[in-house]
Structure formats: structure tokens, C-alpha cells
Amino acid sequence: MSRKDWLESVEPEAKIAAGRLGLDPYVVLAQWAHETGWGGSNLARNHNNLAGVKKVQHSKGGAYRADGAGHAGYPDRDGFVQDYIRVLRLPYYDEVRGADAPRQQIAALGDSPYAEDPAYGEKLERVYDNVLSMMEPEEAEVEVPGGRLLTERDRAVVIPDTQGLLPVVMIGAGILLLTGLARD
16 A cells, blocks of 8 residues: 555544644644554554554553553554544643644644654654645645635635625635625
8 A cells, every 4th residue: 555545544534633633634644654654553554553552541442562562452443543532632732732833733742742752743744744745635826816825724714805706715725615706
């Protein structure tokens, strides 16, 4: 399975987790890609653990332990996602959840207890760039009279109505939803 195929296979779960945590889904995908070696780890393939979550008293995973590191194992991806959300809602991830922009979320993860490696944030940033290059649709150039095309991904932006047109709303990565046509 290619890296892109793997990302697409876990994207629905990443979007669920990201939505519940207020994170950028591509940051979640980057973390999971990094933690699993793009889905190739034993934890990911055989135990549905996409983020290297450790087994602790409150884990929702099974009793699986790998290499003496005490990682959690899950019967399915849904169990993993629920436990991942539980973990990232712990108080020491407040800065991760409170960060507005994807790169700020990555930096906060790099400074969090998740980062057992001092270069974790830097590595995550490189993986994030790879994820974006594979998953981001190409942006089309659209000329909007009186407005400009804004491309801040995963944010809704209303382009102002300055020339008798109804506003244009941008939602998500490169998707435009026209709310109307020219007024009479």
C-alpha cells in the first residue's frame, strides 16, 4: 500500500478525532504517519494503535504490550480513536488543542509529553509537509470581483460583497461554495 493509500484509509478516523479535539486533520494524519511509519508498524497493522498510545489504567484498549514499552492494543480503529481523543483531552495537551494554526499545533505537540524525542516537533513538521503534498487538492485560481481568493485551509472565509454580488464562502481545502449569483 502506498503512503497516500494508507493516508486515505485512515483519513475518516483522523477527521473524527481532529473534529472532536479541534485539531487540523492533517496534523493528526501527520502524527499517525510518523508514529506508525506510514502504517507499517506492528502496532498499527495488528493492534489498531495509530499513535503509539501507551496502555495506562484508563486506556480503552486491550492488554497488548509491545517491546516492554506498554503500548495499548485495540480491537478496532474506533476503539483507538476513542482512546486517542481521551489522551489528547488530558490537561497537558491543552496547548495543542488551544493552538489556532496547524504548525502551532505541531509545535505544541513537540513540546508535549507525547514528544519523547527532542526532535519530535521538527520530524512531525516534515511529515506534515509530506501529508499536505499528498492530500491537499490543487488550488484553482478564481477571480472574484472586489474580493480575493483566500486559501487558509479548513477555515470558512467569507469574501466581501463589494460589487453587487452575493458573498462567496470558502470551506475546507480548495472548495468553493457560491452562495448566489449576481444581484439585479
